[in-house]
Amino acid sequence: MKPIHIGLLGVGTVGGGTYTVLKRNHEEIARRAGRDIVITMIADKDLEKARKLADPSVIVTDNAHEITTHPDIDIVVELIGGQTIAKDLILEAIAHGKHVVTANKALLANHGTEIFAVARAKGAIVAFEAAVAGGIPIIKALREGLTANRITWIAGIINGTANFILSEMREKGLSFAQVLEQAQKLGYAEADPTYDIEGIDAAHKITLMSAIAFGIPVQFSKVYTEGITQLTGEDIRYAEELGYRIKLLGITKRVEKGIELRVHPTLIPMRRLIANVEGVMNAVVVKGDAVGATLYYGAGAGSEPTASAVIADLVDVTRMQTADPMHRVPTLSFQPDLLSDTPVIPMEEVETAYYMRMQVIDKPGVMADITRIVADYNISISALIQKEASADSNTVSIIMLTHLTVEKNINAAIVRIETLSVVTGKVIRIRIEELKD
Ligand code: NDP
Numbered sequence: 001m002k003p004i005h006i007g008l009l010g011v012g013t014v015g016g017g018t019y020t021v022l023k024r025n026h027e028e029i030a031r032r033a034g035r036d037i038v039i040t041m042i043a044d045k046d047l048e049k050a051r052k053l054a055d056p057s058v059i060v061t062d063n064a065h066e067i068t069t070h071p072d073i074d075i076v077v078e079l080i081g082g083q084t085i086a087k088d089l090i091l092e093a094i095a096h097g098k099h100v101v102t103a104n105k106a107l108l109a110n111h112g113t114e115i116f117a118v119a120r121a122k123g124a125i126v127a128f129e130a131a132v133a134g135g136i137p138i139i140k141a142l143r144e145g146l147t148a149n150r151i152t153w154i155a156g157i158i159n160g161t162a163n164f165i166l167s168e169m170r171e172k173g174l175s176f177a178q179v180l181e182q183a184q185k186l187g188y189a190e191a192d193p194t195y196d197i198e199g200i201d202a203a204h205k206i207t208l209m210s211a212i213a214f215g216i217p218v219q220f221s222k223v224y225t226e227g228i229t230q231l232t233g234e235d236i237r238y239a240e241e242l243g244y245r246i247k248l249l250g251i252t253k254r255v256e257k258g259i260e261l262r263v264h265p266t267l268i269p270m271r272r273l274i275a276n277v278e279g280v281m282n283a284v285v286v287k288g289d290a291v292g293a294t295l296y297y298g299a300g301a302g303s304e305p306t307a308s309a310v311i312a313d314l315v316d317v318t319r320m321q322t323a324d325p326m327h328r329v330p331t332l333s334f335q336p337d338l339l340s341d342t343p344v345i346p347m348e349e350v351e352t353a354y355y356m357r358m359q360v361i362d363k364p365g366v367m368a369d370i371t372r373i374v375a376d377y378n379i380s381i382s383a384l385i386q387k388e389a390s391a392d393s394n395t396v397s398i399i400m401l402t403h404l405t406v407e408k409n410i411n412a413a414i415v416r417i418e419t420l421s422v423v424t425g426k427v428i429r430i431r432i433e434e435l436k437d
C-alpha cells in the first residue's frame with residue numbers, strides 16, 4: 001500500500017523526538033498501521049536544525065504553508081505551539097483536505113470548538129493525544145476504553161514542570177527558581193513557563209479531559225486556576241506532618257449542580273498512589289461508575305515520551321482515515337450533536353475540605369476568636385494544631401483542617417479572620433481532596 005505522507009511543522013523538543021522515534025521504530029510502526037508512515041516534509045524556522053535532523057530525502061522549508069497546502073501531504077503534524085500561527089496552519093491544512101495531529105493543548109482548549117467544527121465539515125480528523133499528560137494515552141482511555149461508564153470525576157497531576165518543581169523543592173530543598181530553570185533546560189516547560197507554574201497549562205488539559213469525559217463543549221474560560229507560585233516549604237512540611245502531600249491537581253467532577261472544573265495546589269493523603277507521583281511524571285485518576293477508580297501513569301513531558309503519543313495518533317489516523325467520517329471515533333467521544341449543556345459551576349459553589357494556616361499572636365482567647373468565626377459560617381473543623389512559637393517571635397502558626405464546606409463560606413471566614421488584630425499577615429488556604437469516592 002502507498003505510504004502515508006507526513007508534513008512535520010516544528011522540530012523542537014517534541015517535533016525532534018517525533019522524527020527520531022518514527023525513524024527508529026519505523027518497521028514496527030508500519031506493521032501496526034498497515035502501511036509506511038513517512039515524514040516527507042519538515043518546516044522549521046531554523047533550517048539548519050531541521051536539515052541536521054532529517055534524512056537528505058526529506059524536503060525542508062522555513063515556510064510551513066508549503067506543507068499545509070502541499071497536495072502530496074496526507075497528515076500535518078503541528079508541533080510549533082502557540083495560538084496564532086499554529087491555528088492558521090491547522091485551519092489551512094484542514095481546508096486543503098489534510099488530517100491533523102497536534103500536541104497543542106493551549107490552542108485546542110481555547111479554540112477547540114471552532115477547529116473541531118471546521119474539521120468535521122471537511123471530514124478531517126484532528127488528533128491530540130500528546131496534548132494531555134505527554135506520553136500517557138489518557139485521551140484514548142477516556143474516549144474509547146471507558147465508554148461504558150458514567151464518569152464521575154477525574155483528578156490528575158497533568159503538568160510535569162510543576163510536579164518536578166514541587167518534588168525537587170520537597171526532596172532536595174532546592175529553590176523554586178533553581179528547579180524551574182532545570183525544567184526549562186530539560187525541555188519540559190512551555191515556551192512561556194508561567195503557563196506551567198500558574199496552572200494554565202494544567203487548566204488547558206483538564207478542559208480537554210472534562211469535555212471528553214462528560215460530553216460537554218471545550219470551555220477553558222470556565223476553569224478556576226491557581227498555580228504553585230505562592231506555595232511555601234513551610235506548608236509542604238506541615239502537610240507532610242499531617243499525612244498529606246501537596247500536588248498541583250487538575251480536577252473535574254460531575255456533581256448535582258453541574259460540572260466542577262478547577263486547577264489548584266491540593267493536599268492529597270500520602271497513602272494514595274497519586275500522592276507518590278514525583279518529578280516530571282504525570283498521573284490521572286478517572287472514576288467511572290462501573291469500573292471504579294482507574295489510574296494512568298507515565299512521563300508527562302519531554303521529547304520521546306510526547307513523541308510516543310504523537311505517533312500513536314499518526315497510526316490511529318492512518319488506520320481511521322479510510323473509514324466513513326460518520327463511523328469514526330468522535331473527537332470528544334460523544335457524538336458532536338449530542339453534547340450536553342450541563343453548566344460548569346462557579347468556584348464559589350464548589351465544596352471541598354481545606355487546610356488553613358495563619359500566623360497569630362500567642363495570647364489567650366485567640367483560638368476562641370478564630371473558631372467562633374469559622375462556626376459562624378457553618379464550617380466544621382476536623383483538626384486544629386498550634387505550632388510552638390520560635391524563641392525570637394511572639395507569634396505562632398495555627399493549622400486548621402476542615403470538613404467539606406462550600407468555597408464561598410471559607411472565603412468569607414478568611415476575610416473576617418484576617419481582620420482580627422491578633423492575626424498577622426494573610427491566611428494560607430489550600431484545598432484538600434481525599435480522592436476516595
Ligand atoms: P519547541 O519550542 O521546542 O519547538 C517548537 C519548534 O517550532 C521550534 O523548533 C521553533 O523554531 C519552531 N517554530 C516556531 N515557529 C515556527 C514557524 N512559524 N514555522 C515553523 N517552525 C516554527 O516546543 P515543544 O516541542 O516543547 O512544544 C511543541 C508543542 O508541543 C507545544 O504546543 C507544546 O505545548 C506541546 N507539548 C510540549 C511538550 C514538551 O514536553 N515539550 C509535551 C506535550 C505537549 P525556533 O526554536 O527557531 O523558534
Ligand code: HSE
Pocket residue numbers: 131133134158159160161162188189190196201300301302
Ligand atoms: N509544559 C508541559 C508540562 C509539557 O510540563 O507538563 C507537557 O504538556
